[in-house]
Amino acid sequence: MSAEALKREIRGCTLCAEHLPLGPKPVVQFSATSRVVVIGQAPGRITHQTGLAFDDKSGHRLADWLGVDFDTLHDPARFAIVSMGFCYPGKASGGDKPPRPECAPTWHERVWSELPEDRLTLLVGTYAQRAYLPETKSWTMLERIQRWREFLPHFLPLPHPAWRSTLFIRDHPWFEAEVLPALRREVAQRIR
Structure with missing residues (x-):
């Protein structure tokens, strides 16, 4: 199956429709x-409306972290955005609900089979990090990000680039000083 055919199949998915408020x-x-590859949590309400992943301030912050502009982040020839859940899961107290558990097991391996093997996977947030770094399930997100070097060249754990990451960066200046320059180098090597 081609990448285009797989995308069409995914976009027609209704596997967990009964659980999705929109x-x-x-x-x-x-x-x-x-x-x-960027693996986040799940689309937010704005992304659900527009159909464009990270189509909000967090997308602009993520692009900045990666050393690219917003349009380049959304260029599928360079970047895959394949979250733990592909549909907006709805609101919960304090944020959105977790990604639906059916999605990643149903689709991720099929997507990976269409991508180049020498890829960098950015694990944005706890859901992606726990799924793809299972040996670190008992760690905090902070511990994973502090030990980012251990996961290269295949993975790099990141916080979510939402407004809360401003507090993370303020409290952990090493993230901007060490992680972001390395992240930009890794990304630049792969998208040239």
Whole structure:
């Protein structure tokens, strides 16, 4: 199956429709040449409306972290955006609900089979980090990010680039001083 055919299949998915308050609208971005993969939590309400992943202030912050502009982040020839859940899961107290548990096991391996093997996967937030770094399940997100070097060249754990990350960066200046320059180098090597 081609990457394009797989995307069409994913976008038609209704696997967990009964649990989605706004209905299914899978948001995913990838191509056979995507060498940087961003795995987040799940689309937010704005992304559900627009159909564009990270289509808010967090997307602009993420692009800045990666050393690219907003449009480049959304270029599937360079970047895959394949979250733990592809549809907006709805609101919960204090934020959005967790990603639906059916999504990643159903689709991720099929997506990975369409991507280049020499890719960098950015694990944005706890859900992605626990799924793809299972040996660190008992760690905090801070511990994973502090030990980012241990996961290269395949993975790099990051906080979510939402407004709360401003507090994270303020409290952990090493993130801007050490992690972001390394992240930008790794991304630049893969998207040239």
